[in-house]
Amino acid sequence: MRPPQNRRVFVVGYGAATPLGGTLARTWERAVRGEAGFRTITRCQVETASNVVGEIPDWDPRSYRFASAKEIYNWNAAFVLLTMALCKEALEDAGLAMDAGTAPRTACLVGSALNGTDAFRIAAEQLRERGPLRVSPYLLPNLCANLPSGKAGILLGFTGPVFSPQGACASGNHAIGLGARMIRDGDCDFVLAGGVDMPILPELVHGFENMNATIKIGPKDRAWSDPSLASRPFSRDRRGFVLSEGGAVLVLAAEDRLNSQGLVPRAEVLGVGWTSDAFHFTNPRQETIVRAIREAISDGGISPADVQYVNAHGTSTPKGDAAEVACLREVFGRHLKRMAVSSNKSQIGHTLGAAAAIEAVLTIEGMRRGVILPTINHLPDPALEDVDFVPNETRRQAVEIALSNAFGFGGTNCCILFRGT
Numbered sequence: 001m002r003p004p005q006n007r008r009v010f011v012v013g014y015g016a017a018t019p020l021g022g023t024l025a026r027t028w029e030r031a032v033r034g035e036a037g038f039r040t041i042t043r044c045q046v047e048t049a050s051n052v053v054g055e056i057p058d059w060d061p062r063s064y065r066f067a068s069a070k071e072i073y074n075w076n077a078a079f080v081l082l083t084m085a086l087c088k089e090a091l092e093d094a095g096l097a098m099d100a101g102t103a104p105r106t107a108c109l110v111g112s113a114l115n116g117t118d119a120f121r122i123a124a125e126q127l128r129e130r131g132p133l134r135v136s137p138y139l140l141p142n143l144c145a146n147l148p149s150g151k152a153g154i155l156l157g158f159t160g161p162v163f164s165p166q167g168a169c170a171s172g173n174h175a176i177g178l179g180a181r182m183i184r185d186g187d188c189d190f191v192l193a194g195g196v197d198m199p200i201l202p203e204l205v206h207g208f209e210n211m212n213a214t215i216k217i218g219p220k221d222r223a224w225s226d227p228s229l230a231s232r233p234f235s236r237d238r239r240g241f242v243l244s245e246g247g248a249v250l251v252l253a254a255e256d257r258l259n260s261q262g263l264v265p266r267a268e269v270l271g272v273g274w275t276s277d278a279f280h281f282t283n284p285r286q287e288t289i290v291r292a293i294r295e296a297i298s299d300g301g302i303s304p305a306d307v308q309y310v311n312a313h314g315t316s317t318p319k320g321d322a323a324e325v326a327c328l329r330e331v332f333g334r335h336l337k338r339m340a341v342s343s344n345k346s347q348i349g350h351t352l353g354a355a356a357a358i359e360a361v362l363t364i365e366g367m368r369r370g371v372i373l374p375t376i377n378h379l380p381d382p383a384l385e386d387v388d389f390v391p392n393e394t395r396r397q398a399v400e401i402a403l404s405n406a407f408g409f410g411g412t413n414c415c416i417l418f419r420g421t
Contacts, residue, residue, distance in 0.1 A: 005186040008255040009179075010265035010421070013094025014194075014361045015086040016248040018348045019054030023089065024248075027348075028365055032394050034376050036228035036347050038242055043200035049216035050209040052227040053200055054244025054349035066155055074138045075151070077116030078198035079247070083148030084155050086249040087192050091156060094251040096190060096261060098157040105189040106158035108149040109179050110249060111171025113353035113408070114199050115164075116142040121201055148196065160188045168408025169313075169350070171195045172248065172357030173416050177272035179252045189257045194357035196247030208243055211282070213317065215240035231350075232377035233314035233343035234321050234389050241315040244349030248357035250364075267364040270401070270419040271300025277411025284323040284407060286330070292413040293331045296403060300417040304332050307339065307417075309372055309397075311363045311404040314343025315350050324405065325384050340397065342375045342390040356406035360416060363402050367420040370398050 014024060019037025021027040030037070041053045061072050061081045066088070075081055087108065096102065119142035126134040141147050145164035153162055161182070167174035172195030179191030208214040215230055216239070217223050223230040231242040253263050273295030277285035297304055313324055328336055344359045351358060366372055371394055378391040400420050407413045 002186065004184055007184050007186070009183045009252050009269045010255060010258065011250050011267045011269065011364055012253045012263040012265055013090050013096065013251040014248060015089025015093055016358055016361050017056050017059070017082060017086060018246040018351070018358055019056060019244050020348055022056055022059055024361065031347055031362065031373050032371060034374055034392065034394055036231065036376060038227040038230050038349060040227060041200065041205070044202050046202050046205050048205060048209055049218060050205060050214040052215070052217055052223060052230045052242060054242055055200060056245055075142060076122055077119035077142035079112055079116065079196045080142065080148045080151055082198065082247050083110050083196045084152045086194065086196065086247050087152035087156060090192060090249040090251050094263060096251060096263060102190060102261065103158045105160055106192070107160035107179065107182060107188045108152055108158060108162045108192040109165055109175040110149045110192070111165040111167060111175045111195040111353050112145060112197050113168050113171060114197055114204070115145050117204065118198060118201055119143060121203070152192070167412045167414060168410055169352050169355055170406035170408040170412050170414040171353035172355060172360065173404065173406040173414035174274070175357065176250060176252070176269060176360060176416055177274060177414055180269040180272060183252055183254045189254045191252040192249050193252055194247065194249035195354040197352040197354045198245045199243060199352055200245050205243060213240055214243050229377050231316045231346050232379070233312070233316040233346050233375055234381060234384055235377060235379045236381035237379055238316045238318055238321060240317055241345065242349035244351045246348065246351040246358055247354045248361045250357065250360060265421045266368055267421060268419045269416065271296040271298070271417035273299060274414040276413065279411050281410055284320060285411060286323055286327050289327045289407060289413050290330050292415045293327060293403065293405070296415040296417045302401065305335050307332070307401050307403050309399045309402040310339060310341045311359050311402060312341050312343045313405045313407050314345055314375070316345060322383065325387055328387070337386060340372050340388050340390050340395070342373055344373060346376045356404065356414070360404050363404050364418060367399050367402060367418070370396060372397050372399065
């Protein structure tokens with residue numbers, strides 16, 4: 001095997017769709033105002049106390065010019081068409097054109113925790129109600145994790161490697177980390193990296209509810225009359241995450257291709273740290289999370305004292321949030337009191353395989369604009385009072401180096417270190 005080229009890797013563009021808005025521009029506009037994107041579920045009918053979710057406002061695949069009625073009918077796994085749209089938005093945002101020189105050198109790595117679950121649900125209904133001949137011949141492709149990236153390649157013309165990093169709720173960071181390594185080593189020059197999940201389905205809503213992962217809202221909960229208050233990471237009354245849909249795709253580029261393509265770097269992918277817990281499928285293991293954070297910092301060639309901001313995994317679960325803070329205390333020590341730590345999930349909920357990619361985009365956009373997005377709905381927890389969670393209001397603050405954490409079911413951890421440009 002040829003030796004790695006050790007090229008530096010930069011983020012040059014991105015696209016996002018979240019419960020705050022169907023585009024990055026709309027998402028950012030509302031995020032910086034400290035708004036939340038939660039509402040009572042409309043995607044399906046459920047009878048549950050976990051009925052507050054994050055849905056992409058007015059999401060409709062018919063609005064995509066590339067999607068005909070036949071295309072929408074056949075590709076009925078929503079993550080396929082959303083991935084195609086986000087890859088298109090990201091390339092346009094970066095200003096990277098696909099041609100004979102760039103297309104073979106462009107890869108696409110988009111992860112998902114649940115893949116085409118919605119397509120399987122439709123097929124099961126058709127089988128039950130109309131018989132085996134009504135099961136779509138497109139079912140199996142709709143379930144394939146790599147198909148969204150493959151369909152994006154068909155739409156946009158790139159011919160580099162396409163696959164789907166499957167890291168549960170850390171999938172987006174795994175995609176960024178793998179993409180950065182591929183560029184560093186010379187396997188490609190550009191990578192579309194991200195994550196997409198569309199999980200608002202009855203079975204999934206009830207499944208998360210029954211495992212006590214999502215918040216159950218009763219009359220005494222402060223979100224009873226205001227769904228925007230449902231997600232409250234690190235707050236003393238946190239009671240579970242808000243299940244959400246969304247996605248984000250980042251364009252990564254090799255440093256030596258920036259000038260030739262007229263690309264403007266927005267942040268450098270400075271370090272990657274990844275571990276697994278070998279412990280429990282949902283409960284975190286602090287020892288291996290600490291190692292992932294330290295590996296990212298070490299890979300970036302800096303010290304913990306150089307990190308100025310952490311975009312926390314911060315799901316709003318009692319155990320998960322406390323465990324993450326314990327890990328930050330061990331890694332950063334007294335420096336933690338001088339750092340800002342916030343959770344975007346307070347505003348967009350938990351988008352599963354999309355979460356880390358969305359949070360990477362919001363981290364970088366904040367670094368560019370000199371702001372840190374807040375942890376909204378925050379009520380101080382005496383057990384976590386030594387941490388600055390940027391409570392409730394966006395803060396004007398320059399950040400040069402930021403860490404973005406992501407941890408997933410199965411005990412998979414991936415942390416990415418970004419340096420602003």
